[in-house]
Amino acid sequence: MTSDQAQAQMMAQLGIQAMIPGPSGDENAPNHANYDEALANPFPTLPDPLTTNAGRKVTTADQWWKLRRPEIVEGFEREVYGRVPATAPRIRWTVTATDRERIGFTPVIARRVIGHADNAAAPGITVDIRMVVVTPANAKGPVPLLILFGRDDFPAPSQPTRTEFERIDAAIKKALVAQDPGLAAIFAAHPAYPLAQEPPFRFPERDARGDLPRTDQLIAAGWGYALLDPGTIQPDSGEGLTEGVIGLSTRGQPRKPDDWGVLRAWGWGASRALDYLATDPTIDAARIGVEGVSRYGKAALVAAAFDERFAVVLVGSSGKGGATLLRRNFGEAVASLTGGEHYWMAGNFLKYGAAKADTLRNAGDLPVDSHELIALVAPRAVFLSYGIPEQGDARWLDQRGSFMAAMAAGPVFELLGVKDLGVGYDYRAAVLPPVNSGLLDGRLAWRQHDGGHTDQPNMRYFIPWADRQLGR
Template sequence: MKTVKIKIAIFLILLSIAVAVHAQNTPPVNFTAEQDHQQMMKQLGIKTLRPGPNGDATAPDHANYDEALANPYPDLPDALTGKNGKKITNAMMWWKQRRPEIVEDMEREVYGRIPANVPKVIWTVKVTDKERVGFYPVIAKQLIGHVDYTAYPLLNVNIDMTLVLPANAKGPVPVLMMFGRSTLPAPAQPNPADLEKINDALKELLTKDHPELKTIFEQYPAYKPIPEQSPFGPSGFPVVKGDPPTASQLIANGWGYVLIDPSSIQADNAEGLTKGIIGLVNKGQPRKPEDWGALRAWSWGAARALDYLETEPAVDAKHVGIEGVSRYGKAALVTLAFEQRFAMGLIGSSGEGGAKLHRRNFGEAVENLTGGEYYWMAGNFMKYGASDATSGAKTANDLPVDAHELIALCAPRLTFISYGIPEQGDAKWLDQQGSYMATVAAGAVFKLVGARDLGITNDYKTEKMPPVNTGLLNGELAWRQHDGGHTDAPNVKYFIAWANKLMHYGKEGAQPAK
């Protein structure tokens, strides 16, 4: 009998090894977006989804832009009432009881859960370069975050990141991490004498392979195949139109910055869900309903970049912020909400799935994110766009949480909600008013945990959005609608000044002001 049990145990061990090896060698599933969408609907028992409104105002199924019809579900979930029905009356109750409840609902129903078995990331420096941002010398590093893929060698994920720090800082500096393409600001080039040698050699090689070029080079003796590059315009002076670029403003104020490429973490499409970091963890298989979507995956990547920044002596890792615009504004808000090591955020034009209230019927709707852009969210989020499903038809009003609670998860850290104006391209589709309402409602939590909100009441039903270019910037929660388009660039100088004041940083940013 004992021998039989041993044989069974050995068999089960060998079987588990065989299953693991098979899973490790199974190629990733290659679904189209439609196929992946359909398999998630099948998992959730959804037969029919309501179509999302059209962004074209001239289309017959266009989105609503009538404020009289914008609030079909006027009552938001109370961020300060627990699931047991009791009021949350002090900070300890928020941290111990209510905040974990909101996090659970957000993860399960909206953005998805980060798996416990996500592989580690090892950062390597690809390039270190002495460069200039405007007039300021900087140290720029291009880094690669290699994700451990030993559990599934068929997928390889490498996170692209650039770190730029002021060269003359007297101590660790605050850093703003921005979602975007990872590029060096101004790669250093050879000095004029060395560049001349390179050009002479190039001309010689080109003439050798293409003799007909000799006449052209003789006709234009001053021509250089590789011209000297300059940060200045043709006049020899800097070209300045409006505010300097965001990078220049940050460096000029003694900050550093990071550019992290979201597409190197997780593709911005549904076809990529069985690849990238989501696919790597799932060994190339489709998601389950509670699995993370792209927004949460991008936020995970930002947190791994922060892991690296914590090892950089020149970085003040206690004062690292996160920034993004549009879909990356959504990702920045999700990052700030869930990753509490980030000290601040500049959340630009984030709309539905970001700062906009789900319950608002104005512009982009829940149904748009349960349709074509479902891959940003957890699969479970699709239930709230279903008109026919085994669990019944659900709407935005059935969501257990809303955007004001996502903003509230950022408290008491510095949270700057930024928008532009429709006339300049920051479309009504984003629902600036609905985002302002969410920010107003979130303020109650900021105050409860000892921070300052917008400095107004928290009555989201009656508070009026301030005029354009009028910022509410006296608290840890801030709002400003600028007169530009789909960008947060016009608000950057206000963000830096606001953050410096609240962090008690001097202009250089290297040491706290006394």
């Protein structure tokens, strides 16, 4: 199916005849998104994370774990991100390559690991999840590790020695002369010209702030990292809903309204990566975290919310469907997701962006909101990261809406005995902290840097903060 056909098929299941068009990200367009704070909170009262659906106040940690948390999980699974079905495939991990490399001046061991999904029930759909795992070679014990959503590239593939390059060069020239004897005279006239040569040494590259890449900083701090390719878990498109792990679970058929969407599938894939990493004796299974930026920031938060084994999460510039409030009408809207990126979410989520339906709903009717998604991670460690619009981290992401959500999640962290942001719980009066002035004293942290759509400038703050939270 095309993405439009997948959306239409789900609309038919839900009795929806038309969808609200999402606002434009172009501030000069006639249908541009709202950026007026006076209009940003049409549903100013958020669901109370410490009041059960029956109206009972939650006052103890035991009530949170046994009563309230399962209700919030159910709300997100049914209406927002979808359920992981019992037919989700088993994943078998295999190391396909191991390379001894260097990141900067630190020796590391890099492994490419492939997670093959059992496709016996749907042989026409093949899923091989790709991941590269990098750990310090000389660590004295198991190291903490951060899963980053991204391409599974080796950091610095080891190179042949000069002697080996000379052998390669001689073999290439010999093969070319065999194919074209006239090349022998050219090679003889230029005896010093190599076709294969040893690349020059390069010092690690730093950005304008002088910071090394995120992966270099992690290794230098004694962490490992894994690059997990989300596109090999589930395609980022509506057309791909009958492929990937979602397609395997539905046997290539259309989804039901509460089946998982792409964000949940990516989060589930991070959990399957954790399954493998927890078996590695060089990695500290109790100190594995997950990170992502933008749509992958949404997926990282979803992964940590649903899987309590993740010890820490770094959520970068995530926007709607991630850390910012769904009830907010500022920048990206619920209609942006129900229209353009409907496949990220459960089918049921379309109900909250319908223009014409058997029963009309809006964002204010959602049983849960993003402050409760953040609260699901408590008492584990959450670091929310944003940049500034002037550098490309657009207002569309609603930085203030995420800060409001973090404040509203605070009471759960406090109930569970850990420190939150430390700025109170009056989210309606939330004022963003100054840029480059983070709130990093608690298990829930916030920092807005003066860069763009990346969490790179915050990595130098995240690592020592995470070390403190993880007791390193």
